[in-house]
Amino acid sequence: MLKDKFVILGVTGSIAIYKAVELVRLLKKAGAQVQVIMTKSACEFVKPLTFQVISQNLVITDMFEEPDSFDVEHVALADKADVFLVAPATANIIAKIAAGLADDMLTTTILATRAKKIIVPAMNVNMYENIITQRNIETLTSTGAVVIEPATGDLACGYKGKGRFPEPADIVEQIEVILGKSGDLRGKKFLITAGPTREPIDPVRFITNHSSGKMGYALAEKAVHRGGEVILISGHTSLKPPLGLSKYIPVETADEMFNAVMEYYPKVDIVIKSAAVADFSPKYFSEEKIKKQNFDMVLELKRNPDILQELGNSKTHQILIGFAAETTDTLKNAQDKLKRKNLDLIVLNDLTAQGAGFGTDTNIVKILYKDGRIEELPKMLKKDLADEILNRIYAFLEQNRKL
Numbered sequence: 001m002l003k004d005k006f007v008i009l010g011v012t013g014s015i016a017i018y019k020a021v022e023l024v025r026l027l028k029k030a031g032a033q034v035q036v037i038m039t040k041s042a043c044e045f046v047k048p049l050t051f052q053v054i055s056q057n058l059v060i061t062d063m064f065e066e067p068d069s070f071d072v073e074h075v076a077l078a079d080k081a082d083v084f085l086v087a088p089a090t091a092n093i094i095a096k097i098a099a100g101l102a103d104d105m106l107t108t109t110i111l112a113t114r115a116k117k118i119i120v121p122a123m124n125v126n127m128y129e130n131i132i133t134q135r136n137i138e139t140l141t142s143t144g145a146v147v148i149e150p151a152t153g154d155l156a157c158g159y160k161g162k163g164r165f166p167e168p169a170d171i172v173e174q175i176e177v178i179l180g181k182s183g184d185l186r187g188k189k190f191l192i193t194a195g196p197t198r199e200p201i202d203p204v205r206f207i208t209n210h211s212s213g214k215m216g217y218a219l220a221e222k223a224v225h226r227g228g229e230v231i232l233i234s235g236h237t238s239l240k241p242p243l244g245l246s247k248y249i250p251v252e253t254a255d256e257m258f259n260a261v262m263e264y265y266p267k268v269d270i271v272i273k274s275a276a277v278a279d280f281s282p283k284y285f286s287e288e289k290i291k292k293q294n295f296d297m298v299l300e301l302k303r304n305p306d307i308l309q310e311l312g313n314s315k316t317h318q319i320l321i322g323f324a325a326e327t328t329d330t331l332k333n334a335q336d337k338l339k340r341k342n343l344d345l346i347v348l349n350d351l352t353a354q355g356a357g358f359g360t361d362t363n364i365v366k367i368l369y370k371d372g373r374i375e376e377l378p379k380m381l382k383k384d385l386a387d388e389i390l391n392r393i394y395a396f397l398e399q400n401r402k403l
Contacts, residue, residue, distance in 0.1 A: 001179040001225050002172070003031030005082040008115070010106040011051070013041025014088035015156040016122040016165035021046065023087060023168040024054045030172060035077065036060070037106045039093070063105040078113035083175065086110070088122035088165050091133050097145075098136035117145040118178065120171060125161030148174055170243065176225045177244035184394055186227030189246075189268040192220045193261060193307075195235035197254045199281035201299065202290045210358035211276035213237035215323075218386035219272055220245065226390060231268065233260045235275055254278050254304035261307055265318070270393060272321045273308050274347075276358070280304060312342030319396060321389070325349045325357065331366070331374075338368050344396065345369050347389065355379045367392065 007027055011020050027034050036051040037060045048059040060077075078084075086093060086106070093106070097119070102108040110117065119140060127133060128150060137147050148171060151164040166174075180186075194216020198206040213234060220232045221242035231247045235257065241248045247264075251257045254277050265271065280301040290297070308322050322343045324334040327350075334348040348366040351357040356364040356379070363385050367375040377388060 001176040001183065002027065005032045005179070006080050007032045007034050007083045007085055008077060008081045008109065008113075009034055009036045009055075010084070010086040010089075010093070010110065011036060011038045011042045011046075012086065012088060012090045012093045012106070013039055013045060014090050014122045014165070015045065016088040017042055017045045019165050019168055020087055021050055021054055023171060024051060026168050026172045028055065030176070032083075033057070035081075037077075037109060039104060039106055041090075060105050063108060075112050078109050078115070081113050081115035083118060083179070084110050084113050084115045085118045085120070085175070087118075087120035087171060089119045091121075091123050091127045091130075091136075094119065094121060094133065094136050094140065098139040116178065118175060119145055119147045120166065121147065121150050121163070122165035123150075123163050124155060124157050125159050125163045128163045129161075146178055173221075173243045180225040180227045180244070183225065183227030185223060185390065188228050188270060188397070190220075190223050190228045190230045190270045190272065191233070191261065191264050191268040192216055192223065192230060192272045193233045193257060193275035193277075194220065195237040195239075196276045197235045197257055197278045197304075198252050199254065199278050199304070200252075200285055201282050202286040202288065204289050207278055207281065208236075209276045209278065211235070211237075212359045213239050213275075214359075214361065215363065215382050215386070216272070216274035217242060218383045219274060219389065222383065222386040222390055228270075231264050233257060233264075233275070235277075254281060254307070258305045258307050258310070262310070265311060265314070266316075268318060270319045270321070271311060272389070273311070274323050276325065277307060278304055308337075308341050308343075312340075315342055319344050319393060321393070322346045323349065325351055327351050331368075334366070334368055338370060343370065345392065 024034050034055040035057050036055050048061055052059045096107050102111045141147055150162055151166050152162045153164045154160055155163050195213030196209045196211040198208045200206045217239045220230050223230045224242055224244040229246045232245050233249045249260050251260055281304050283300040283302045320343050324337050324346055326333045330350045334346050338346040346368045349357055353364045355362045362379050363382050364379045365377055
């Protein structure tokens, strides 16, 4: 969502300003063009040259500098901006913006812009919780600005509480969520499953698989960034749920995932079943840890519910996407699964291919459609593949809309 966006970053006199340098780097990495405006107080903490080098743009510090062109600079910048971000935002700058004051380059430009305004407070907990600051924040939000809440923890002043500058990566993700609300998948309701299930044998042992959940979490994150309303149902992973989800539902077993999926299935438009659900679970669960014996133990298994089959059988208006992780007869098995489970498309992983499958950051897939088309994609990052899959879902939606 940030690719080719023009972001004005207003930087103010907070000790958290050093984190704003990393914020600029991440915005640039996401494809944005960044123009930094610094207040005089900000220049006392970090020299403008630091931001100039990272942003690859001249930093604006003085409202009365000789202009490079005939344009009135604050108006020209205001018109050019897609996003106006103030981070870190002190109590002072929040008060000035809320009051409509325009006495420096930052406040003048933000008053003149129609771009999306995002404010990231960073200050002492007592200052943040002060009724005047809270009233000013309410004023900003009532005008359409988005205020990203500060984090809670140890503060530079020695206090503990709310007021910490959020991690720059979290700020970038929240900006993408905010911008995504006007994306091409806005308003579409997604149900995405991710990760492995765990089928318990006894209190300390379980059956599972090598799924990391990376593909499903990438799909959920990208769907949110493109405006989707996403319910993520996930087995146990080490991953942090993406920001902006409508609902996050952690589960352990195939039965738990089945129940959660079936509860929300009627309420969604698109289902992406990327979870690696165990086909079998132990027939009997031991309430106590099974002790080592002098003979081989036989573990009797039972079939788990086939979630994707049940979804295909009861499909009404939903677009249904499945994944197939195969090692032999890959194409034949995926085509059979596509037809048998009444899917609209299936994403085929050949687990024997280098750089594909479980636990990796990359994937190599073929996309099979119900009309018989087969599309082979090159090796790419799972986050990029998530966008490619969503592009095909969008095309499918557009095609159905025109019918």
